[in-house]
Amino acid sequence: MLLAIDAGNTNVVFALLDGREVKGRWRIATDPRRTADEYAVWLSQLLSLEGYQRSDVTGVIISTVVPRATHNLEWLSAKYFDQTPLIAGQKGAEWGMAIDVQEPQSLGADRAVNAIAAHALHEGDLIVIDFGTATTVDWIDYRGAYKGGIIAPGINLSLDALVAAAAKLPRIAIEAPTDPTVIGRDTVSQMQIGIYWGYIAMIEGLVARMKAEVGRPVTVITTGGLAVLFEKNTPIFDSIEPDLTIQGLAMMWERAHA
Incomplete structure (x- = not known):
């Protein structure tokens, strides 16, 4: 099985896959100081709770946008799973797609992996929206080339700021307002409206502008934990793929071992 x-x-996600079927998924807060031993204790317990053992893992692939975390994850793979991991974007796990931007080396691994998976799952030109620490909006053309995109502060980051x-504004939960009005009558409702509807307006506006520049029919795919929060109040999403990055990693592993 593939890890x-x-x-x-914000988080490190571990997923156990049998082929492309996700058998288990766990997340832990990102901390570059976390050692391989700490990861191993935590992950071994979770594997056991799902009825798996470390020996069930026969391959490991890693995608990271946190360079300082890479070494400990590689050591986790070698020491506790007896596997030399593939690192997405590096030797043996090259992207295998055109990255048609001015600084190809600056493209985040998660966005590249998302592009690979999106192109494999959908035809034509694609816009991929990933709701994470940052919200990214990326264009992948009908040939599978990454053509560029947008980086905006994530909704949690915006609220934190x-x-x-x-000083007088309270911390609130990010949720869809129960009342459809956009005129709040108290501080909390005004904040909820500003964060929630403001974010939807931003995404709808950015997607509309990107579609106009592409000039061809586009399928809009979204991923990330907050995608379902917005789905019911905007028509712009054509497909929600919660495991897009994990599926992309599985595809890269298959390609490397074909």
């Missing part, structure tokens, strides 16, 4: 590891700025900078 796919997606190390993001607002609360930190305004």
Whole structure:
């Protein structure tokens, strides 16, 4: 079975796959100081709870946007799973697609992996929206080439900045307002409206502008934990793929071992 590891700025996601079927998925807060031993204790317990053992893992692939975390994840793979991991974007796990931007080396591994998976799952030109620490909006053309995109602050990051900078504003949960009005009658409702509907307006506006520049029919795919929060109040998503990055890593593993 394959252990796919997606190390993001906020969380590290571990997924156990049989082929492309996700058998287990676990996440832990990203901390570059976390050692291989700490990962192993935590992950071994979770594998056991799902009825698996470390010996069930026969391959490891890692995607990371946190360079300082890479060494400990590689050591985890070698010491506790007896596997030399593939690192997405490096030797043996090259992207295998055109990255048609001015600084190809600056493209985040998660965005590249998402592009690979999206192109494999959908035809035509694609816009991939990933709701993470940052919200990214990327264009992948009908040939599978990464053509560029947008980076915006993630919704949690935006809320954190607002609360930190305004002493009298309380911390609120990010959720869809129960009342459809966009005129709040108290501080909390006004914040919920601003964060929630403001974010939807931003995404809808950015996607509309990107579609106009592409000039061809586009399928909009979204991934990330907050995608389902917005789905019911905007028509712009054509497909929600919660495991897009994990599926992309599985595809890269298959390609490397074909």
